[in-house]
Amino acid sequence: MFGANLLNWILWLPFVGVIAILCIPKGKENVIRWTALISTLVTMVFCAVLYCKFDRSLGGMQSQFEIIAPWIPSFNINYFLSVDGISALMIILTGMLFVICIGCSWKIEKMVKGYFALFLFLEFTVMGVFMSLDFFLFYVFWEVMLLPMFFLIGIWGGENREYAAVKFFLYTFFGSILMLVGIVGLYYMSAEVPSIGAHTFDILDLSGGKFSDMTVNLFGSEWNFSHVFFWAMFIGFAIKVPVFPFHTWLPHAHVQAPTAVSVILAGVLLKMGTYGFLRIAYPIFPQAANHFADWIAVLGLINVIYGALCAMAQTDLKRLVAYSSVSHMGFVMLGFAAMTTAGMNGAVLQMFNHGTSAAMMFLMVGVVYERSHHRWIVKPDGSLGFGGLYQQMPKYAIVFIISMFASLGLPGLSGFISEALIFIGIYKAYTTITVLALFGLLIGAAYLLWMFKRMFFGEVNEDCKSYSDMNTRELVYMAPLCILVILFGIWPAPLLDFMRASVGNLVTLLGNY
Amino acid sequence: MALNYLANIGRFIPELLACVTMLGLILIEATYGERDKDKKILSAASDLGLVMVLGSLIVQFNDTPTAIFSNAVVIDPFSTFMKIIMTLGTLGAVYLNGQSRDVHQGVKAEYNILALGVLVGAMLLASANNMLILYIGIEILSILSYVMASLNKIDDRSSEAGLKYVLYGGVSAGIMLFGISHIFGVLGTIQFTGMGALLQSLSDSQVAIIIPSFLLFFAGIGYKIACVPFHMWSPDVYEGSPLPVTTFFAIVPKLAGMALIVRISFVFFSHDGLLSQSWLGLLVIVSALTMTVGNVSALKQKSIKRMLAYSSISHAGFMLAGAVVVDSVGVRAIAFYGVTYLFMTLAAFYIVSFVQDKYGNDHFERFNGLMYRYPLMAVLMCLVMFSLAGVPPLAGFVAKFNILSALIGHGNYTLAIVAGLNSVVSLYYYLKIVRLMVFKDAESNEKIEGFGFVNQGIIAALSLPILVLGIFWNQIFQVVDKAVLFIQ
Structure with missing residues (x-):
């Protein structure tokens, strides 16, 4: 059932949801909420179908899901969707997180209609990014994604939301423009490659290191085409990841965004950046990826250490979690730099695991914020913002512990597996960097535990006495994530089997250069 | 010869229609008062005229390219396409003028008449196939634009805009004409056709003259499309003019200038x-x-x-x-x-x-x-x-x-x-x-x-x-x- 059109269903269902929500008259807020929930749930069901029907033995794109139709013939642009192990994993993650986010946005009261319409639209674009194999189509989804994000942060965000929204938009737009120049450059270059022979935006045709020997005339001198264009793509994606020094938009966006948007931002959008590396920058320019592996490893290390140190210095809970995201995405970059089977598998697994654990952390922040309306671990006047939450909110504390330990990589929880794989993968090639990055883990443990101590132990703060414990709705949307981090911490095989063949393909390709 | 011209007129219908509408508006305006109802009739008449121009352009769009009036004007799909855009722009601006209250209330159909006139100039510019037509086009366009800019005669800023436009436009037109005269001096022709080949056969000393003359020539067009460094007039004029006029300026003269630049680049400099x-x-x-x-x-x-x-x-x-x-x-x-x-x-x-x-x-x-x-x-x-x-x-x-x-x-x-x-x-x-x-x-x-x-x-x-x-x-x-x- 739905075999050939499965991806279409997953992609367009949220969009249908947008239309449906726009048609619901004002004042029927609950109808809107339920419509959004149902539309994401049905999408999630289709994602589950994708999970079941996926052929784990295939490394390449799965032709059973492939959809291709001409869009702009004069530029040879196609509506081309398909998935492999990596993108299917991201699609499933996206489908799941959006359901949870609708759950956690239930209490939004301001412009409900606009909020849920934009939220579903966001899901539509994110799904599009993960499915499209036409570079132009990919770019369109990649860019359109900015619009709902901009409004979601700017309208429903915190006090400084305008600044955060604009900074987010401008930063990402800047990266995308570099990418666009790269895309068009590739398009024209592709005709000069004998094995392609025609202008094309087809990512699969472009992939495979076909541009290794080309040169390009830039600013009056000859450059190695793949090196220059690798960096154009790299910066476009690095801003999204975010890789130091392009990360400065992230703390603002995270802090100002409403909880659900933070969850999506950390859980899915950051993965778009790393997905871009896996789908585009690495396969198209494997030679450049090898050539610049040292750089990527160093940037990854900076992310790990610098993000962790920044997180340690934060007094705002959400800012702390935001910087911990920077740190954890650094591990993904380290895994990329390794280019070994273990490292790559670890990196992709880390993308998924960070998607769940960071989502949990942000949801936890959101839960307490709904009660306290502030997020100070330490208030500006030096007093503790929270205290004794363990006594006051025991259920909350338990869920928080699971999220926190998943995030810091405690053995038995999901984060550990992926980080261990990354370290195994990278140790041989970059021993020093591995050792230094391990200190990043240590700092990670330090800031999380310190934060936990200050928030949960000790006497119950006066302000905290009125806080109620987590309610059923909150427990319901946290439960699947808790189960997943524990399950994948003990038994990661379902995920690893899912992506092994695809990651193996990529590693083989990279190994040839 | 005379017959030839008459046959050519068939290709020139859009421009003629615009002229007829313009003249018609002047006549109608004289017989109507300043009541709102009269204004509505006037703007309906100009809308009708513009729609007819648009229709004739669309009919013309698929025709084979030809040069008419002794090779002075070319009608080709590109010029027709640009004319269609410009006519649409005029139509939009004229409708806005009917709705907006930014133009001085005492003004009746002046805006529409002037806009149609500018449109004729712009169409000539898009079709120009010799230097003289080009210059005539630019001047029709410019002189009427000056008046449009200062349409709010009781508003100081509008008058200022008009004056600035005149001064800037006058000087740049002069510079352009100076450049054109040099080009004519060197090449001995004002026809675009064949000029590209002539330009290729120039001696070094001739090239030394022709490069600065093209630079001067460019100044004139550059001012029309308001490109740097000839853009100084544009923000002041745009800001001072009434909004419907600004709308019009942002579209019609700019696209006409762009059409001209494309043609010149193609005809002269494709080698x-x-x-x-x-x-x-x-x-x-x-x-x-x-x-x-x-x-x-x-x-x-x-x-x-x-x-x-x-x-x-x-x-x-x-x-x-x-x-x-x-x-x-x-x-x-x-x-x-x-x-x-x-x-x-x-x-x-x-x-x-x-x-x-x-x-x-x-x-x-x-x-x-x-x-x-x-x-x-x-x-x-x-x-x-x-x-x-x-x-x-x-x-x-x-x-x-x-x-x-x-x-x-x-x-x-x-x-x-x-x-x-x-x-x-x-x-x-x-x-x-x-x-x-x-x-x-x-x-x-x-x-x-x-x-x-x-x-x-x-x-x-x-x-x-x-x-x-x-x-x-x-x-x-x-x-x-x-x-x-x-x-x-």
Whole structure:
């Protein structure tokens, strides 16, 4: 059932949801909420179908899901969707997180209609990014994604939301423009490659290191085409990841965004950046990826250490979690730099695991914020913002512990597996960097535990006495994530089997250069 | 000979229709008073005339290219295409004039008459096939524009705008004529046809004369499309003129100048050589400067009209970048850019105009919270702003994508990167309007009279192509590709 059109269903269902929500008259807020929930749930069901029907033995794109139709013939642009192990994993993650986010946005009261319409639209674009194999189509989804994000942060965000929204938009737009120049450059270059022979935006045709020997005339001198264009793509994606020094938009966006948007931002959008590396920058320019592996490893290390140190210095809970995201995405970059089977598998697994654990952390922040309306671990006047939450909110504390330990990589929880794989993968090639990055883990443990101590132990703060414990709705949307981090911490095989063949393909390709 | 001319007139019907409408309006105006009803009749008459012009142009679009009037004027799909865009622009501006209260109330049909006159000049310019027609076109265009700029004769700023325009326009026309006379002196002809070949056979000393003369010649066109460094007049004139006039200026003269530049680049400089390289080099520099200066100046503006004026300067820079590539891809990019620019500019100016009519000024704060008062208008304005900045999947993005791909297809990465970075800069100030409309609370809940049912519908109709052309641009491309057919 739905075999050939499965991806279409997953992609367009949220969009249908947008239309449906726009048609619901004002004042029927609950109808809107339920419509959004149902539309994401049905999408999630289709994602589950994708999970079941996926052929784990295939490394390449799965032709059973492939959809291709001409869009702009004069530029040879196609509506081309398909998935492999990596993108299917991201699609499933996206489908799941959006359901949870609708759950956690239930209490939004301001412009409900606009909020849920934009939220579903966001899901539509994110799904599009993960499915499209036409570079132009990919770019369109990649860019359109900015619009709902901009409004979601700017309208429903915190006090400084305008600044955060604009900074987010401008930063990402800047990266995308570099990418666009790269895309068009590739398009024209592709005709000069004998094995392609025609202008094309087809990512699969472009992939495979076909541009290794080309040169390009830039600013009056000859450059190695793949090196220059690798960096154009790299910066476009690095801003999204975010890789130091392009990360400065992230703390603002995270802090100002409403909880659900933070969850999506950390859980899915950051993965778009790393997905871009896996789908585009690495396969198209494997030679450049090898050539610049040292750089990527160093940037990854900076992310790990610098993000962790920044997180340690934060007094705002959400800012702390935001910087911990920077740190954890650094591990993904380290895994990329390794280019070994273990490292790559670890990196992709880390993308998924960070998607769940960071989502949990942000949801936890959101839960307490709904009660306290502030997020100070330490208030500006030096007093503790929270205290004794363990006594006051025991259920909350338990869920928080699971999220926190998943995030810091405690053995038995999901984060550990992926980080261990990354370290195994990278140790041989970059021993020093591995050792230094391990200190990043240590700092990670330090800031999380310190934060936990200050928030949960000790006497119950006066302000905290009125806080109620987590309610059923909150427990319901946290439960699947808790189960997943524990399950994948003990038994990661379902995920690893899912992506092994695809990651193996990529590693083989990279190994040839 | 006489018969020949009569046969030629058949190809000249659109221009003649515009002239007839203009003259007719003068006659009708004399017999009507100043009541609202009379004004309506006058604007209905001009709308009717313009629609007829439009119809005749569309009929003409598929004809084979021919040169008429002893080779002085060419009618080819490209010129017809540009004329269609310009006529649509005029139609839009004339309708806005009927709705807006920005033009002095004592003025009856002057605006429509002058706009039609400018349109005739612009059409001549798009079709010019010799230097004299070109000059006549520019002068018709300019002289009538001066009057239009100062249409609000009791408003100091409008008069100032007119005067500035005259001074700047007069000087640059003089410089241009000086350049043309040198070109004639060297080549011995004013006909475009064959001039490209003549330019190739020049001796070194002749080239030494002809390069500066083309530079002078360029000054005249550069001033019409307001490219840097000939743009100084434009923000003041745009700001001082009544809004319907500004709308008109942002579209018709600019596109006419662009059509001219494309033709000149094609006819004169499609061969490789020192001359072509200098001309194209000049275009590259001017285009990069125009984009950058326009955008950077727009960042700090307090009046939306002035901001849009600067932004239109930067869009001219983008279109110029398409002319740098002298081939069909470049022309296609410019033609497509022209279409999207027309709709974006009209929709933006319509909305600004109605807001300004309400409050008497167009400061940014007037847009605060528009989303919560007129959601449809605010959403459309957001669309227009994102499209102007070049965010997909809107038409403005496709237009910029085409320019970029024309540039990169020719290996001109430097200009492509400059253009790309300029999009990022421009996004900042376009976002400013979006922010005000959506993130701020409304200051008051007063009704804006301009946003009646019909006007909202018209603005929606103007914005629709922005969305449609951004997604289904293959269809329009088939039309645009026809427009690229040229007389060489």
